[in-house]
Amino acid sequence: MSANLKIAIAGSSGRMGRMLIEAVVNAPDCQLSGALDQPGSPALGQDPAAFLGKTSGIAITADLRQGLAGADVLIDFTRPEGTLAHLAVCRELGVKAVIGTTGFDAAQKAQIGAFAQHIGIMMAPNMSVGVNVVLRLLDMAARSLNEGYDIEIIEAHHRHKVDAPSGTALQMGEVVAQALGRDLKECAVYGREGVTGERDPSTIGFATIRGGDVVGDHTVLFAGIGERIEISHKSSSRVTYAQGSLRAARFLASHAPGLYDMNDVLGLSR
Template structure:
């Protein structure tokens, strides 16, 4: 089995660099990741994957940057991963699971930013992590993960007397709601307060809803335009409100966080990790 690889992969100067494959290489996030790899001193692009119907299949993965890398975008997952140490995947649940099956066979680690997994699919990913190390997080941004830590602290201090609402906004093309980041915020706060998010989450309100359950965590979703990602958690008490907000203006924050996850995986052969592990926030 052969694949098209970057000359940088085999050059002496880059022998120690981590070889990274990108799934969804022609998409918005895929291109941001490829650009981050180009600017990295210790990671190099080694493979680029996309769906068979993509018009980018066969083209050079860095053509959009105005130069050639020697890495062609392919729909052949095995060929695209043949020279990689780590796959970064921000695609769809079904696609990610298909990629992980090949990663498992080839011994390739993974950084997963895909959201919308079912519990059964998360269990499949955990099983893969017993063979190859995986970092999975709904948001790879360093700032978002610091925000999650702040929410954990706030929820412990305001577990009673405050109503909690999570408001998130994303671009019109996002297909899952609430966002994976919003759900992670809810999970972190629920756990900090000794609650189960599945039991206390309220995702819809319409008509005569009755009074608010003080133990609930509410979610509101906004979709429109080109919003990269805004998340606000409101703690509403009597006489005061506290808002903790994170706003993304560029996907570059997700790309840089993903590369930090790649570097973290260099020290781990197996295991399931998240960005709290990567950033030392646990």
């Protein structure tokens, strides 16, 4: 890995963009080489590190080639259409990419796979190191606790979150269902009310809590007869996603073209 990894940030004036910029600026082995934003953004032309009381020597731009010039890696937490446009220029310039954007459809994922034949791309719906370790633990637990245990997934987030269950909770459910040879679409239960009858042992239950400023808590409960196993992850700050992204960027710096995920970054791939 280069002693001075040059990183460009997409969506640089957004909340996640600013967290990424702060992480890069404060990392001794990284340099902020570019900052991208949408045409018409009031942040264009400003120093992306100004909100930190620092100067980076660059300006926020909507010109993709200008923002990516000289970058080793782009970190992108934007929208599917924007990310694909960024990847097209990354391929042209030979810039690798860390993608935290979600919501891609099958055709868009195929496009990303095609780009990955030419540049290194690391894509994951959750960049938290802890969450990705928990996902692997859940796979192991579900395979071992495949009989006699009822499975419930409980998640809590702040009052402003608009979707439920959370994407991470659903990902946990997918991991558990796959390990058990089930289809989550067929076995998930998202709510209970009234006289529901006895619990179907083949189901995976979800419970959602919304309140206050909870960043994100997730617990998967394996409830057996005489014992309970709980695997939990609690986020106290979104900075964990930025730090996971930097870890992914460092990983890409020394890897060939291909499509990678956080299991590869963390050495958890089978």
